[in-house]
Amino acid sequence: MLNIWGRISSINVRKVVWCAQELGLDFQRTEAGGKFGVVQTPEYRALNPNAMVPTIDDGEGAERVTLWESNVIVRYLCARYSHGTLYPSELPARFDAERWMDWQQTTLNRASRDAFVQWVRTPPSERQPALIAASVRESEALFAMLDAHLAQRPYMAGERFTMADIPIGCEAHRWFGLPGAEYRRPVWPNVERWYADLLSRPGTRGVLDLPLE
Secondary structure, three states, rough: OOEEOOOOHHHHHHHHHHHHHHHHEEEEOOOHHHOOOOOOOOOHHHHHOOOOOOEEOOOHHHOEEEEEOOHHHHHHHHHHHHHOOOOOOHHHHHHHHHHHHHHHHHHHHHHHHHHHHHHOOOOOOHHHHHHHHHHHHHHHHHHHHHHHHOOOOEEEEOOOOOOOOOHHHHHHHHHHHHOOOOOOOOOOHHHHHHHHHOOOOHHOOOOOOOOOO
């Protein structure tokens, strides 16, 4: 049994849950982080000294693996359970997927976070317009780049769905879910085509069909 700790409202937990569902894994998820607490307990910090989510515990005995860091967890699950489908066996394809996963974490997530936090998690009276404007400007440029990339291929790493689509798909879910009264996003036809394809996958149920919070 795969054990996952983390609240589903977290983009990083959504990656892991979607990946597990995509792979058809049996798992148990324990609410943790935010209003659920848990992460500061000694038991949890023994698993993840960062006191953040997600964390997983998988397998038994010599095969047991405990991990934190969402993209690493996605890589691990795909490497262990996808039999080379989501975790490409060819090095060029694998590291193309790895590159885009790192880009999500270090570039797209950093750019988009302030707009999300300000519009979704901050009361209107406390919002900072300058943070929102900078986040929108940077994120739109990155989504335009993503749109150009997806004009040449159906998925992030080429002709088939791989682990690279999961983290960036979760970013698209967060950006596309921003309040319509607050934000009118540009049209990115290739991103929209790709994202619609992701939404049709059974593994996204209970992940990409949830509202932001």
